[in-house]
Amino acid sequence: MQEKHKVKCYIRKHTQEAVVLLRRLVQECSVSGSESRAQAIVIEKLREMGLDLDIWEPDIEELKEHPYFISAREHFQGSPNVVGILKGVGGGKSMIVNGHIDVVPEGDIRSWSIDPYGGEVKEGKLYGRGATDMKGGNVALLLAIEAIKNTGVTLKGDIYFQSVIEEESGGAGTLATILRGYRADGVIIPEPTNLKFFVKQQGSMWFRIKVKGKVAHGGTRYEGVSAIEKSMLVLKAIEQLERRRNEQIQDPLYDGIPIPIPINVGTIKGGTWPSSVADLVILEGRLGVAPNEKMEDAQAQLAKMLSQLQDEWLQVNPPELEWFGARWVPGTIEHNHPLVQTLITNYAEVTSLAPIIEAAPWGTDGGLFTQVSGIPMIVFGPGETKVAHYPDEYIDLEQIWIAAETIACALLDWCGVQESEGVYESEHIL
Amino acid sequence: MQEKHKVKCYIRKHTQEAVVLLRRLVQECSVSGSESRAQAIVIEKLREMGLDLDIWEPDIEELKEHPYFISAREHFQGSPNVVGILKGVGGGKSMIVNGHIDVVPEGDIRSWSIDPYGGEVKEGKLYGRGATDMKGGNVALLLAIEAIKNTGVTLKGDIYFQSVIEEESGGAGTLATILRGYRADGVIIPEPTNLKFFVKQQGSMWFRIKVKGKVAHGGTRYEGVSAIEKSMLVLKAIEQLERRRNEQIQDPLYDGIPIPIPINVGTIKGGTWPSSVADLVILEGRLGVAPNEKMEDAQAQLAKMLSQLQDEWLQVNPPELEWFGARWVPGTIEHNHPLVQTLITNYAEVTSLAPIIEAAPWGTDGGLFTQVSGIPMIVFGPGETKVAHYPDEYIDLEQIWIAAETIACALLDWCGVQESEGVYESEHIL
Numbered sequence: 001m002q003e004k005h006k007v008k009c010y011i012r013k014h015t016q017e018a019v020v021l022l023r024r025l026v027q028e029c030s031v032s033g034s035e036s037r038a039q040a041i042v043i044e045k046l047r048e049m050g051l052d053l054d055i056w057e058p059d060i061e062e063l064k065e066h067p068y069f070i071s072a073r074e075h076f077q078g079s080p081n082v083v084g085i086l087k088g089v090g091g092g093k094s095m096i097v098n099g100h101i102d103v104v105p106e107g108d109i110r111s112w113s114i115d116p117y118g119g120e121v122k123e124g125k126l127y128g129r130g131a132t133d134m135k136g137g138n139v140a141l142l143l144a145i146e147a148i149k150n151t152g153v154t155l156k157g158d159i160y161f162q163s164v165i166e167e168e169s170g171g172a173g174t175l176a177t178i179l180r181g182y183r184a185d186g187v188i189i190p191e192p193t194n195l196k197f198f199v200k201q202q203g204s205m206w207f208r209i210k211v212k213g214k215v216a217h218g219g220t221r222y223e224g225v226s227a228i229e230k231s232m233l234v235l236k237a238i239e240q241l242e243r244r245r246n247e248q249i250q251d252p253l254y255d256g257i258p259i260p261i262p263i264n265v266g267t268i269k270g271g272t273w274p275s276s277v278a279d280l281v282i283l284e285g286r287l288g289v290a291p292n293e294k295m296e297d298a299q300a301q302l303a304k305m306l307s308q309l310q311d312e313w314l315q316v317n318p319p320e321l322e323w324f325g326a327r328w329v330p331g332t333i334e335h336n337h338p339l340v341q342t343l344i345t346n347y348a349e350v351t352s353l354a355p356i357i358e359a360a361p362w363g364t365d366g367g368l369f370t371q372v373s374g375i376p377m378i379v380f381g382p383g384e385t386k387v388a389h390y391p392d393e394y395i396d397l398e399q400i401w402i403a404a405e406t407i408a409c410a411l412l413d414w415c416g417v418q419e420s421e422g423v424y425e426s427e428h429i430l
Numbered sequence: 431m432q433e434k435h436k437v438k439c440y441i442r443k444h445t446q447e448a449v450v451l452l453r454r455l456v457q458e459c460s461v462s463g464s465e466s467r468a469q470a471i472v473i474e475k476l477r478e479m480g481l482d483l484d485i486w487e488p489d490i491e492e493l494k495e496h497p498y499f500i501s502a503r504e505h506f507q508g509s510p511n512v513v514g515i516l517k518g519v520g521g522g523k524s525m526i527v528n529g530h531i532d533v534v535p536e537g538d539i540r541s542w543s544i545d546p547y548g549g550e551v552k553e554g555k556l557y558g559r560g561a562t563d564m565k566g567g568n569v570a571l572l573l574a575i576e577a578i579k580n581t582g583v584t585l586k587g588d589i590y591f592q593s594v595i596e597e598e599s600g601g602a603g604t605l606a607t608i609l610r611g612y613r614a615d616g617v618i619i620p621e622p623t624n625l626k627f628f629v630k631q632q633g634s635m636w637f638r639i640k641v642k643g644k645v646a647h648g649g650t651r652y653e654g655v656s657a658i659e660k661s662m663l664v665l666k667a668i669e670q671l672e673r674r675r676n677e678q679i680q681d682p683l684y685d686g687i688p689i690p691i692p693i694n695v696g697t698i699k700g701g702t703w704p705s706s707v708a709d710l711v712i713l714e715g716r717l718g719v720a721p722n723e724k725m726e727d728a729q730a731q732l733a734k735m736l737s738q739l740q741d742e743w744l745q746v747n748p749p750e751l752e753w754f755g756a757r758w759v760p761g762t763i764e765h766n767h768p769l770v771q772t773l774i775t776n777y778a779e780v781t782s783l784a785p786i787i788e789a790a791p792w793g794t795d796g797g798l799f800t801q802v803s804g805i806p807m808i809v810f811g812p813g814e815t816k817v818a819h820y821p822d823e824y825i826d827l828e829q830i831w832i833a834a835e836t837i838a839c840a841l842l843d844w845c846g847v848q849e850s851e852g853v854y855e856s857e858h859i860l
Contacts, residue, residue: 104703104706105702105703107645107702107703107706107709108702108709108710111645111709202649204648204649204705206704206705207704215537215541215819215820215821216816216819216820217792217815217816217818217819217820218634218692218694218696218715218716218792218819219632219634219692219694219716219718219790219791219792219793219815220692220791220792220815220816221689221692221694222688222689222692223816226694226695228665228695228696228698229665231698232662232665232666235658235659235662236662258652259651259652262648262649262650262651262652264648264649264651264656264704264705264706264707265656265658265701265708266648266658266701266702266703266704266705266706266707266708267700267701267702267703267704267708268658268661268698268699268700268701268708268711269698269699269700270697270698270699271695271696271697271698271714272535272537272538272696272697273534273535273537273696273697273819274636274637274694274696274697274714274715274716274755274756275634275636275694275696275715275716275756275819276534276537276694276696276819277694277696278695278696278697278698279537279538279541280538281698284701284704285648285704285705286648286649286704286705288649325704326704326705360649361649361650362647362648362649362650363649385647385649385650386646386647386650386653388647389645389646389647389648389703389705389706390645390646390647391645
């Protein structure tokens with residue numbers, strides 16, 4: 001198809017502008033609550049491209065009525081969702097391409113060897129918080145759509161580009177696009193899969209466990225009960241539950257993954273004074289949910305484990321369990337679904353490499369599309385998972401261009417190309 | 431001795447005023463840095479009693495040059511030490527009576543069934559933070575001295591009443607009195623011993639341990655190293671070290687005490703995000719030091735343990751150890767020392783009970799007197815250790831009156847009474 005050649009050429013000729021765009025996006029620290037300046041850059045780009053724009057701050061009251069809504073925030077003022085619409089002429093399938101604009105905090109700054117918000121480029125890699133997760137993926141989408149638009153290709157189906165808030169804390173931004181009425185025949189989410197195709201994805205939920213103790217003076221600590229000591233028992237039991245849950249995962253897609261659905265205790269905090277016995281420890285973590293598992297069933301397993309701890313104190317004073325802050329619904333799509341096939345075929349053409357199909361070790365907003373909207377969804381994008389949420393996060397720029405080419409060509413196939421009546425004006429693409 | 435009868439009568443007749451004084455002291459939340467309003471009440475009382483006053487804010491630069499100085503504070507402005515001096519006529523032994531005005535924070539307010547700064551009195555007990563540790567002891571001292579002063583007894587030796595700051599975080603207040611030149615032939619510290627006589631006292635030091643991990647996304651947590659998991663190994667090793675150190679304590683005075691020199695890990699804090707692997711956990715605690723042990727030897731044992739942890743990651747990334755915030759020097763006095771004998775004899779007379787001699791399970795400022803000034807020191811006071819640093823801290827008021835009587839009579843014996851030339855004016859004591 002001649003159009004595929006044109007869009008691929010366009011992408012390769014505009015990588016420098018795309019690097020500048022990615023650097024600007026990385027330089028805006030778009031942690032939850034601070035997304036607006038990064039979204040402004042996205043809006044500016046969509047305007048330049050001439051897409052129809054829909055910009056709105058999600059209404060938390062409306063969201064609260066949905067069972068899959070979860071957020072620690074009190075409002076989303078100053079945190080807009082952005083959708084850019086490339087309308088087709090009709091007669092084709094539509095596609096949502098979705099990326100989140102929020103990033104996780106940079107953590108301990110001393111662990112970084114470079115400025116997390118510098119966007120420095122070294123040896124073909126761009127560094128900074130969000131480079132991989134997932135501003136690189138967003139730039140791949142923008143470049144793909146720009147290539148289609150600026151090479152004069154006319155699509156039959158519509159493309160909805162969504163730049164959403166709040167993925168890192170549970171998907172309120174994507175849920176808001178669904179409540180606003182956005183639907184399509186397929187969804188691509190370019191989270192960092194290292195250009196693999198993730199057809200199953202782990203769900204996850206955040207939990208908070210309060211382990212109680214009994215305060216005492218440190219010098220007579222035997223008169224108290226240390227919540228820190230007791231939380232060690234809880235952590236041990238969580239490890240055992242994780243082992244049991246993962247032993248049940250038999251899917252060959254998970255063969256190479258040491259722990260398909262991890263339980264990660266990410267924070268611990270307890271005690272108020274070095275020489276007092278701590279009477280409270282709070283653990284916060286995320287519970288991985290298998291692609292075919294119900295969220296409620298996974299929740300019940302953790303709750304049951306906490307009620308059966310083999311410790312006299314903990315049986316009388318059971319830890320309190322709370323679900324808070326973030327929740328990602330698991331998702332799954334059949335290998336032979338046309339959406340999967342369209343993407344892997346184009347990937348093979350772009351790269352001359354065999355596509356790798358795997359199960360995602362983490363969740364994305366994709367589960368909301370499959371479970372709430374019933375839309376087939378696949379995760380495929382540039383960048384490596386292993387640098388996401390890490391210090392010195394980076395993205396290999398070449399992967400962005402490959403993702404952009406693959407997605408652009410897949411969009412041509414999926415949405416369908418309207419035969420052009422005019423002559424292709426080559427100067428547009430130079 | 432007729433004077434003893436007089437001072438005991440005085441004390442019993444003035445308990446109501448003493449309760450009011452104690453309530454006012456408890457109502458001032460004199461945590462570190464906020465001692466000045468509670469000290470103002472002490473100053474007012476000492477002025478009423480007609481004692482010579484010495485009020486000063488310790489000079490942190492001067493203190494910093496002393497090897498036993500430790501404090502997290504940057505200055506002591508607004509945190510005065512107060513000394514009230516009752517000069518004797520000469521020819522007797524002098525005594526320092528020392529109590530700290532600072533209290534530990536109230537902790538989780540929900541654990542309290544009453545206002546921690548209310549000073550409520552119920553069934554012979556006064557409730558609130560600091561009631562036992564150790565504003566009750568301070569009131570016992572003030573009442574004892576007032577009884578001596580107002581009954582017209584003339585002492586030969588001097589009494590130095592010291593109301594010091596910063597005991598709860600390592601004794602900078604008492605160290606400042608020593609640097610200011612205060613010396614005496616003996617020291618009584620009425621910390622809450624439940625009216626037992628503590629002739630040995632545990633020392634202790636605060637430590638901070640930084641356990642390092644390697645950050646990763648929670649969904650692929652096996653790519654990181656959890657500092658929370660590794661801190662469990664450190665906590666386990668601390669338990670083992672505590673066991674080894676306590677097995678070496680053979681002193682029969684410690685027979686009834688489950689852990690003579692506890693190592694208490696009082697706070698834990700680590701991780702920044704529930705779905706990230708924590709790369710840092712900070713533990714803070716207090717290391718108990720045996721009465722006859724050198725501080726440096728105890729420190730070396732903890733450091734050695736941390737360098738020998740049986741874990742591949744921790745051997746390459748050894749936890750960092752830091753000594754900070756507070757330090758109490760251990761102390762010891764012989765059972766047959768005249769100071770001990772004077773106190774226990776008077777206690778037996780006041781109560782008709784056999785005195786109980788024990789080893790303190792905790793440290794006080796007393797170690798500074800014995801190790802820095804070389805002054806014999808004993809800890810004896812009202813209130814139970816087990817409610818110190820707890821919610822619903824209280825003191826049994828009767829214990830305060832017994833302590834005041836015992837200490838007043840001991841002061842008469844220790845300092846010596848000058849025969850009065852005049853006639854005792856009974857209206858003074860009514």
